[in-house]
Amino acid sequence: xxxxxxxxxxxxxxxxxxxxxxxxxxxxxxxxxxxxxxxxxxxxxxxxxxxxxxxxxxxxxxxxxxxxxxxxxxxxxxxxxxxxxxxxxxxxxxxxxxxxxxxxxxxxx
Amino acid sequence: xxxxxxxxxxxxxxxxxxxxxxxxxxxxxxxxxxxxxxxxxxxxxxxxxxxxxxxxxxxxxxxxxxxxxxxxxxxxxxxxxxxxxxxxxxxxxxxxxxxxxxxxxxxxxxxxxxx
Numbered sequence: 001x002x003x004x005x006x007x008x009x010x011x012x013x014x015x016x017x018x019x020x021x022x023x024x025x026x027x028x029x030x031x032x033x034x035x036x037x038x039x040x041x042x043x044x045x046x047x048x049x050x051x052x053x054x055x056x057x058x059x060x061x062x063x064x065x066x067x068x069x070x071x072x073x074x075x076x077x078x079x080x081x082x083x084x085x086x087x088x089x090x091x092x093x094x095x096x097x098x099x100x101x102x103x104x105x106x107x108x109x
Numbered sequence: 110x111x112x113x114x115x116x117x118x119x120x121x122x123x124x125x126x127x128x129x130x131x132x133x134x135x136x137x138x139x140x141x142x143x144x145x146x147x148x149x150x151x152x153x154x155x156x157x158x159x160x161x162x163x164x165x166x167x168x169x170x171x172x173x174x175x176x177x178x179x180x181x182x183x184x185x186x187x188x189x190x191x192x193x194x195x196x197x198x199x200x201x202x203x204x205x206x207x208x209x210x211x212x213x214x215x216x217x218x219x220x221x222x223x224x
Contacts, residue, residue, distance in 0.1 A: 002151075042111065042199050042215025043152070088152065092211060095165040097142070099152040 003027065004089055004100035012106040016078050021103040023089035024071040030092075032072045034063055037086040037102070079107045112136065113216035115200050121222045127188040130219045134181055134202030140164070141183040142203075142213060143175055147196040158183055187221070195223045 005024045013019055023032065031050040035043035047056050049065035049072060056063045060083075062075040076083055084107050090099045112135035122128055134141050143155040154167035158177035169175075172190075177183040187194060197220050201213040 040217070042113070042201070042218055044111070044215070045212050048212070096154050096157075096167050097211075097213070098154065101151040 002101060003093065003098045004091065006087075006089060006100035006103050008103060009101070010104050010106075012108065013079055015080055015107055015109050017107075018075070018077050019079055019105070020073055020075045021087055021105070022071065022073050023100055025091075026070065027093070028069050030069070032065060032069075033090045033092075034072070034074055035088040035090060035099075037088060038084075043086075043088055076105075079105075081107045081109050083107050111214040111216060113200060113202050113214050115198075115216040115219050117219060118217065119220050119222075121224065122190060123224055124190055124192060126190050126223075127186065128190065128221065130185040130187070130198050130200075130221075132183045132185070132200030132202075132216060134183070134200075135214055138202035138204050138214070139181065140203045140205065140211075141177055141181070142201040143169075143183070143185050144199040144201065144215075145196045146199060146218075150196075152199070155185070190223045192223050195221055197221075 007022050033048045034046045037043040047063045052069045053067045054065045060077045064073050086102045088099050088102045114133045116131045139160045142157045146152045155169040156175050157165040161177050172188050175185045197218045199218045201215045203211050203213045
């Protein structure tokens with residue numbers, strides 16, 4: 001059983017559409033991170049959320065940490081082809097980093 | 110460019126062989142992490158070193174070993190390779206040894222293919 005469940009696994013949308021991806025767990029975490037990974041490259045940290053209910057914005061990306069600190073969402077407004085990639089959530093638990101299996105996003109021009 | 114370098118970029122070898130993957134962390138980073146990414150398992154944490162000492166261990170097989178040298182570069186040794194070891198292997202580095210706010214910087218990865 002994965003510590004972090006991400007959904008959907010795959011998402012293919014047209015440029016300009018909005019989308020939301022989710023990261024869920026039954027465990028409580030002190031913080032959660034979101035990464036984006038492009039093909040052939042390593043993941044790049046986008047944001048760390050630390051407070052229950054916290055909302056952080058990074059241009060067209062909005063990240064929210066659940067009130068109970070068990071889940072998080074990433075909303076992209078007016079998606080662009082440059083947003084294409086694998087979106088991973090991660091937590092630090094018992095001295096280790098755990099990653100979700102990711103949402104593979106494809107934004108078509 | 111994250112500042113983390115990994116060599117080689119691609120590696121093709123046969124079952125039963127042994128390979129060594131190399132990682133140089135960002136300048137000033139004392140922590141090095143190794144991860145394996147495969148299609149069916151996602152990104153799995155293998156092991157972490159901090160300033161030359163093993164700090165945390167994940168799902169690392171006994172056939173795999175790692176070390177961090179005095180100049181802070183790290184090597185991941187994979188032996189008795191099996192087909193299932195084919196994957197992307199990433200190295201990441203960070204300044205601090207641990208913590209929820211730890212920002213890791215990932216290298217470009219080594220793609221290992223075992224035939």
